[in-house]
Amino acid sequence: MEAASPDGLGPGTLLGAWKLEGRVGRGTYGAVYRAALEGKEEAPKVALKLAVHPRDERFEREAELLSRIRHPRVPKLVGRGVWEGGPWNLPYPYVVMEWVEGMGLYEWGRQRNPSSRQVVQVLAQLAQALGATHGVKGLHRDVKGDNVLVGPVGEAWLMDFGCGSYEGARPLTEGPLAPGTRPYRSPQALRHLWEQRKGGKAYEARAADDVYALGVTAYRLVTGQYPPPGTDLEAKQAKRQGGGVMRAPAHALNRRVSRELSALIERMLEDAPEKRGGARELGQALERVAQRGGAEEDLPLQGGVAHSAPTVRVPVRSTGAPRWRGLALVVPAGVVVLAYLLVAVSARYIPDGSWKLQPDAGLEDAGRVGLADAAVETAIASRADNVELGESWQAVSLDMPKGPLKGQKRAPCRPKWEVEVSKACWVQVGTASPPCGNDWYEWKGFCYVPVIAPERPNTSDGQ
Numbered sequence: 001m002e003a004a005s006p007d008g009l010g011p012g013t014l015l016g017a018w019k020l021e022g023r024v025g026r027g028t029y030g031a032v033y034r035a036a037l038e039g040k041e042e043a044p045k046v047a048l049k050l051a052v053h054p055r056d057e058r059f060e061r062e063a064e065l066l067s068r069i070r071h072p073r074v075p076k077l078v079g080r081g082v083w084e085g086g087p088w089n090l091p092y093p094y095v096v097m098e099w100v101e102g103m104g105l106y107e108w109g110r111q112r113n114p115s116s117r118q119v120v121q122v123l124a125q126l127a128q129a130l131g132a133t134h135g136v137k138g139l140h141r142d143v144k145g146d147n148v149l150v151g152p153v154g155e156a157w158l159m160d161f162g163c164g165s166y167e168g169a170r171p172l173t174e175g176p177l178a179p180g181t182r183p184y185r186s187p188q189a190l191r192h193l194w195e196q197r198k199g200g201k202a203y204e205a206r207a208a209d210d211v212y213a214l215g216v217t218a219y220r221l222v223t224g225q226y227p228p229p230g231t232d233l234e235a236k237q238a239k240r241q242g243g244g245v246m247r248a249p250a251h252a253l254n255r256r257v258s259r260e261l262s263a264l265i266e267r268m269l270e271d272a273p274e275k276r277g278g279a280r281e282l283g284q285a286l287e288r289v290a291q292r293g294g295a296e297e298d299l300p301l302q303g304g305v306a307h308s309a310p311t312v313r314v315p316v317r318s319t320g321a322p323r324w325r326g327l328a329l330v331v332p333a334g335v336v337v338l339a340y341l342l343v344a345v346s347a348r349y350i351p352d353g354s355w356k357l358q359p360d361a362g363l364e365d366a367g368r369v370g371l372a373d374a375a376v377e378t379a380i381a382s383r384a385d386n387v388e389l390g391e392s393w394q395a396v397s398l399d400m401p402k403g404p405l406k407g408q409k410r411a412p413c414r415p416k417w418e419v420e421v422s423k424a425c426w427v428q429v430g431t432a433s434p435p436c437g438n439d440w441y442e443w444k445g446f447c448y449v450p451v452i453a454p455e456r457p458n459t460s461d462g463q
Ligand SMILES: Nc1ncnc2c1ncn2[C@@H]1O[C@H](COP(=O)(O)OP(=O)(O)OP(=O)(O)O)[C@@H](O)[C@H]1O
Pocket: 024, 025, 026, 027, 028, 029, 030, 031, 032, 046, 047, 049, 075, 097, 098, 099, 100, 101, 146, 147, 159, 160, 161, 162
């Protein structure tokens, strides 16, 4: 019988004292299982995160960091261990933590249609969880909506400390930037990347980077859009020539966002790290707003709201850079997406797992990258337009599904430009970055399209 892989262990498998009940997720480095202490199945459940790469030192670091943090909004570490298995009987470390019941933050935003006050309450909890992390000289380094779970009564959990670090920890990755997700990088990190692109020292992440990432998370949650990158070099260049990209405050994109919430988001997104304030202090400020805000704090964020393009663009004189950027996007997108979407099958996936024939899908998508780059002005619709924010939320990007879509090619993914995510094959759309729109899926700061299976299967597997 073939030996089980760490992400394919069945219910009932024992890892130390823990009995697996089923897999709930698979990330780049770990597979997460719901589990219980053997013989104590009635006791609270735990999440067991097992490395998918043998001897992965990240797990030791994640466990160490979690063991230091004591905060009700960070899952408690309840155990750690090593599973020996796989085809070569290698050691795969695992961490065991408190089980958290909840849904992803952006999904919560879509489904629950929260008010500014409810968002502020969620952000306050996250800021306090971050404050506790920073208080033990730790860093999360991958704060984003995908790493936040929100429970049934609005309790927010800061999850996934797999990219985290703490003072004195040995660096595990090489390269100019620590792990993280592109749209959430701080201006300092992006500038460092730009300045060190030909080699040099690694960027030293700071607590203020986590605060910035929380600001990006909040901005996306309430506007459905990412703010423009912290350091947009094209924008700087354009600015010198009389134009530039500016961030529209959250309340200008969604009029139901209260001024106070919008101001706090602006503060988290300040260019200068010292102006962002510490996470704990921010948490307190958010708590104050949650308590004293007026009636505008209680308007649900979706429905009859402003709707706009992702950024406010002030017309700029043409410079070389944007054209090159457009080309950089269009060429790979054209080659890869056209090859896969047009030639392969000329059809498009719909997230509900159905198919829609759309002969020009590939062309339309490739073209849209260039068009997006040439967008000129924000159009803020009036309330009378009655445009639901839900639409723009959905338009940001499609979330990467937990498994293969109906008809999508499954792993193994070959040739080498196909990328495996959750056992399905994907192709990155050139250098396009979020927002990825209604047709592309977002993963780790880039946009992807599914690779279509050679034959359309009859099965009805969902996402
Ligand atoms: N303590 C927990 N309780 C309940 N579910 C959890 C817990 N930890 C993780 N999960 C679930 O498992 C999934 C995978 O979690 P994990 O922390 O590995 O990360 P990931 O974000 O998918 O991976 P990556 O490390 O590549 O970013 C999450 O989406 C989450 O829903």
